[in-house]
Amino acid sequence: xxxxxxxxxxxxxxxxxxxxxxxxxxxxxxxxxxxxxxxxxxxxxxxxxxxxxxxxxxxxxxxxxxxxxxxxxxxxxxxxxxxxxxxxxxxxxxxxxxxxxxxxxxxxxxxxxxxxxxxxxxxxxxxxxxxxxxxxxxxxxxxxxxxxxxxxxxxxxxxxxxxxxxxxxxxxxxxxxxxxxxxxxxxxxxxxxxxxxxxxxxxxxxxxxxxxxxxxxxxxxxxxxxxxxxxxxxxxxxxxxxxxxxxxxxxxxxxxxxxxxxxxxxxxxxxxxxxxxxxxxxxxxxxxxxxxxxxxxxxxxxxxxxxxxxxxxxxxxxxxxxxxx
Amino acid sequence: xxxxxxxxxxxxxxxxxxxxxxxxxxxxxxxxxxxxxxxxxxxxxxxxxxxxxxxxxxxxxxxxxxxxxxxxxxxxxxxxxxxxxxxxxxxxxxxxxxxxxxxxxxxxxxxxxxxxxxxxxxxxxxxxxxxxxxxxxxxxxxxxxxxxxxxxxxxxxxxxxxxxxxxxxxxxxxxxxxxxxxxxxxxxxxxxxxxxxxxxxxxxxxxxxxxxxxxxxxxxxxxxxxxxxxxxxxxxxxxxxxxxxxxxxxxxxxxxxxxxxxxxxxxxxxxxxxxxxxxxxxxxxxxxxxxxxxxxxxxxxxxxxxxxxxxxxxxxxxxxxxxxx
Numbered sequence: 001x002x003x004x005x006x007x008x009x010x011x012x013x014x015x016x017x018x019x020x021x022x023x024x025x026x027x028x029x030x031x032x033x034x035x036x037x038x039x040x041x042x043x044x045x046x047x048x049x050x051x052x053x054x055x056x057x058x059x060x061x062x063x064x065x066x067x068x069x070x071x072x073x074x075x076x077x078x079x080x081x082x083x084x085x086x087x088x089x090x091x092x093x094x095x096x097x098x099x100x101x102x103x104x105x106x107x108x109x110x111x112x113x114x115x116x117x118x119x120x121x122x123x124x125x126x127x128x129x130x131x132x133x134x135x136x137x138x139x140x141x142x143x144x145x146x147x148x149x150x151x152x153x154x155x156x157x158x159x160x161x162x163x164x165x166x167x168x169x170x171x172x173x174x175x176x177x178x179x180x181x182x183x184x185x186x187x188x189x190x191x192x193x194x195x196x197x198x199x200x201x202x203x204x205x206x207x208x209x210x211x212x213x214x215x216x217x218x219x220x221x222x223x224x225x226x227x228x229x230x231x232x233x234x235x236x237x238x239x240x241x242x243x244x245x246x247x248x249x250x251x252x253x254x255x256x257x258x259x260x261x262x263x264x265x266x267x268x269x270x271x272x273x274x275x276x277x278x279x280x281x282x283x284x285x286x287x288x289x290x291x292x293x294x295x296x297x298x299x300x301x302x303x304x305x306x307x308x309x310x311x312x313x314x315x316x317x318x319x320x321x322x323x324x325x
Numbered sequence: 326x327x328x329x330x331x332x333x334x335x336x337x338x339x340x341x342x343x344x345x346x347x348x349x350x351x352x353x354x355x356x357x358x359x360x361x362x363x364x365x366x367x368x369x370x371x372x373x374x375x376x377x378x379x380x381x382x383x384x385x386x387x388x389x390x391x392x393x394x395x396x397x398x399x400x401x402x403x404x405x406x407x408x409x410x411x412x413x414x415x416x417x418x419x420x421x422x423x424x425x426x427x428x429x430x431x432x433x434x435x436x437x438x439x440x441x442x443x444x445x446x447x448x449x450x451x452x453x454x455x456x457x458x459x460x461x462x463x464x465x466x467x468x469x470x471x472x473x474x475x476x477x478x479x480x481x482x483x484x485x486x487x488x489x490x491x492x493x494x495x496x497x498x499x500x501x502x503x504x505x506x507x508x509x510x511x512x513x514x515x516x517x518x519x520x521x522x523x524x525x526x527x528x529x530x531x532x533x534x535x536x537x538x539x540x541x542x543x544x545x546x547x548x549x550x551x552x553x554x555x556x557x558x559x560x561x562x563x564x565x566x567x568x569x570x571x572x573x574x575x576x577x578x579x580x581x582x583x584x585x586x587x588x589x590x591x592x593x594x595x596x597x598x599x600x601x602x603x604x605x606x607x608x609x610x611x612x613x614x615x616x617x618x619x620x621x622x623x624x625x626x627x628x629x630x631x632x633x634x635x636x637x638x639x640x641x642x643x644x645x646x647x648x649x650x
Binding site: 024032057063190215226235254257265318 | 348349355356357359367370371372373374375376378381382383384387388389390391392408410515516522523533534535538539540542543544545546548549551552554555556557558559560561562575576577578579582586590642643644645650
């Protein structure tokens with residue numbers, strides 16, 4: 001990880017350390033940036049008694065959660081740092097006295113200028129994936145945990161960040177062929193569902209709403225694997241495609257159960273099983289938390305392949321950034 | 326409301342009152358029962374500093390939130406009281422020392438026997454809708470608020486419960502014709518999206534996953550109106566149907582903005598605007614919270630009409646209750 005990123009993360013963690021009694025940690029962003037925060041919220045929910053909630057930014061701005069105040073931490077994120085709702089949520093939180101930490105690819109952007117603790121991240125143009133948003137956020141969250149409730153596990157987690165470039169790349173390569181096969185086989189589909197649970201729900205949500213709906217104009221819905229049996233499974237039929245993500249965190253059983261059912265009734269099941277990931281020598285008790293961000297990177301490869309076979313580049317938009325909305 | 330319901334609700338509220346320091350309120354259920362809890366969680370989020378979170382039951386069971394313990398309250402719900410995940414979540418919470426309150430249509434069911442404070446509710450066979458699940462839950466939540474932070478507003482809310490039968494029925498009648506027009510016009514659609522925010526997101530989610538996917542085998546996704554502009558809106562086209570719910574709570578602006586956009590690019594927009602509801606003489610500061618449960622009742626009428634025009638009764642299932650899963 002670059003020194004500037006480390007320094008910015010450390011400054012934010014030091015500020016968290018000085019807070020006496022955190023009442024709530026708010027993860028606030030929109031779309032793909034919001035999805036990015038779900039695996040981080042999952043880690044806190046499993047490891048820490050401080051409540052942590054993910055909000056889409058405008059819901060946060062208009063709802064104004066009652067607990068938001070000087071004892072709160074807000075973590076926000078916007079790639080370009082210009083998402084008005086996210087900037088406004090950060091401004092609101094700061095006005096209410098909360099500690100604001102914000103991640104952006106754009107130094108000097110409105111979000112950067114609004115927040116107390118900005119953290120820069122690189123994006124696709126940067127080779128070392130430890131500098132990308134998901135890994136930066138994991139570094140922030142494990143670093144926060146380690147000052148809130150110091151533990152050798154979190155120290156190991158902070159060190160494990162260093163392995164992530166190698167791990168991401170190993171899995172991008174490992175899944176390249178499967179991604180192409182997916183792209184070719186599913187290029188004519190009008191609807192593709194995704195399904196996941198636990199820390200992997202975020203990447204499955206991002207794939208559904210950003211990669212499929214936004215960038216490919218394919219109907220989708222990220223079904224929570226636990227909810228599948230309480231409504232959505234009735235949509236299952238031989239010709240209905242599902243991308244089933246099987247995580248390796250505490251919630252894995254939910255994914256296994258959903259997969260076992262849907263593969264009996266649909267001939268179009270694509271499985272991304274984190275148990276097959278090359279996680280190098282990552283410690284067993286940390287693997288699940290890191291695998292959830294590998295899921296997102298692997299899925300992005302599937303989207304790129306799909307885009308290529310459909311002749312519909314991931315960069316094409318009909319509304320976004322083209323008009324007022 | 327029936328005396329037995331009132332007594333059961335009061336017993337639960339008294340137990341909450343005796344708790345010294347509530348660290349978290351967990352709303353736990355599956356599918357439609359989980360969706361039911363979202364408007365209640367919204368009320369707490371806006372009115373109260375105690376964190377309140379909605380979980381699908383099996384995610385709760387496998388994740389085991391770290392904060393779950395003797396200072397926690399769990400509110401669970403299952404119509405038949407037999408949903409294994411919800412029963413297990415309630416058992417787990419009770420084992421961890423949490424106060425457990427559970428709603429069910431079935432006295433003596435596994436959920437009823439597992440929980441500390443069971444509350445019965447009636448269902449479609451009961452004429453007085455104040456005894457139905459949504460109203461019972463609102464009575465519980467406002468009653469809890471009134472012991473946690475006594476306020477004349479919550480006293481008025483508790484009294485307003487009495488008006489709900491009349492309000493539900495007035496709006497069922499008011500929307501009967503529009504429901505039929507919807508059913509006839511949309512009976513051939515393969516995909517119908519719903520969209521909402523704030524307290525109305527729950528009913529929109531229930532309509533998408535239970536009414537459309539489960540009971541009509543129509544593809545769907547409940548898009549959060551705030552998320553719409555950060556991905557999903559790119560799926561909008563002249564022939565893509567959206568049911569847009571416009572609530573009258575704090576989040577209304579999100580719905581208005583989403584509606585203003587999607588009606589420009591789709592010819593198939595169905596609007597349920599809570600501002601048009603007949604809310605009788607409900608106080609202005611309470612209307613929004615109660616309108617969100619009226620949304621669900623109005624939407625159910627739309628589903629019934631759709632089912633009739635499609636010749637596909639809402640009771641038909643291919644998997645649910647018919648096999649092991």
